[in-house]
Amino acid sequence: MKVLGIDIGGSGIKAAIVNTKNGELLSERHRIDTPKPAEPKAIAEVIKEMVNFFDWKGPVGCCFPTIIVDNQCMHHGNLSEKWVGVKVDKLFKKECDGNKFYISNDADLAGYAEVELGAGKGVKGKVFVITLGTGIGSGLFYNGKLIPNVELGRIYHTNGEIIEKFAADSARKRENLSLKEWTKRVGIFLNHVKILHSPKLFIIGGGISKKFDKFKEHLIVDVPVEVAKFGNNAGIIGAAIYAGKKSKK
Numbered sequence: 001m002k003v004l005g006i007d008i009g010g011s012g013i014k015a016a017i018v019n020t021k022n023g024e025l026l027s028e029r030h031r032i033d034t035p036k037p038a039e040p041k042a043i044a045e046v047i048k049e050m051v052n053f054f055d056w057k058g059p060v061g062c063c064f065p066t067i068i069v070d071n072q073c074m075h076h077g078n079l080s081e082k083w084v085g086v087k088v089d090k091l092f093k094k095e096c097d098g099n100k101f102y103i104s105n106d107a108d109l110a111g112y113a114e115v116e117l118g119a120g121k122g123v124k125g126k127v128f129v130i131t132l133g134t135g136i137g138s139g140l141f142y143n144g145k146l147i148p149n150v151e152l153g154r155i156y157h158t159n160g161e162i163i164e165k166f167a168a169d170s171a172r173k174r175e176n177l178s179l180k181e182w183t184k185r186v187g188i189f190l191n192h193v194k195i196l197h198s199p200k201l202f203i204i205g206g207g208i209s210k211k212f213d214k215f216k217e218h219l220i221v222d223v224p225v226e227v228a229k230f231g232n233n234a235g236i237i238g239a240a241i242y243a244g245k246k247s248k249k
């Protein structure tokens, strides 16, 4: 099945048409900067622009960078506080004149792609897909099944801030950290998660995953760590697979 997958991030909104059987992108990947402030109306307009860009008439899967329960935003994450309580599927549908939208948390959907078709395929036990970008996203899977809205980036670090302020890729950029310094921080985070959850596997996604070969040697954690097979496209692909399945029900 062909589905339009959209990944709404803190800095960019990316989309492509996806073959949901094998995760292949069937179109170019189109990116538009996330509007600032990242308010509902402004983002809905970008979604409309995306749908028009692809001239898309079918279902749309959407990664959203906040807690999402039944298509509704429950926390603003790194977006505007105006998102809290918004039924994201309804808002986008209205803006786009009818396409049906299926919305879930970004890391949950990136994980969906990886567990269905990528680095987590067939892995039994707990698998965490960790996306390192503007924030830290975490998708938890147990025996291949998603346990939604696990928000590990919101754990508090001993410095009193949530850990994503310390270890997300945005912290590396903001504080001008070397890849090695930043990777040490990611290691502190993953070691803490290891104590809490004893996972079988960590899968690292997000834009920085393309540099995985450069930083993996500095990542010291006693759990296997793999890079997302679909890299930063995992969100787009997972969103499309998710919408494809939901639209058949």
Ligand code: BGC
Pocket: 010, 064, 065, 066, 067, 077, 078, 105, 106, 107, 131, 134, 135, 136, 137, 138, 151, 153, 154, 164
């Ligand atoms: C949000 C998560 C999201 C992550 C990555 C965090 O700030 O709380 O819901 O998955 O950023 O976008």
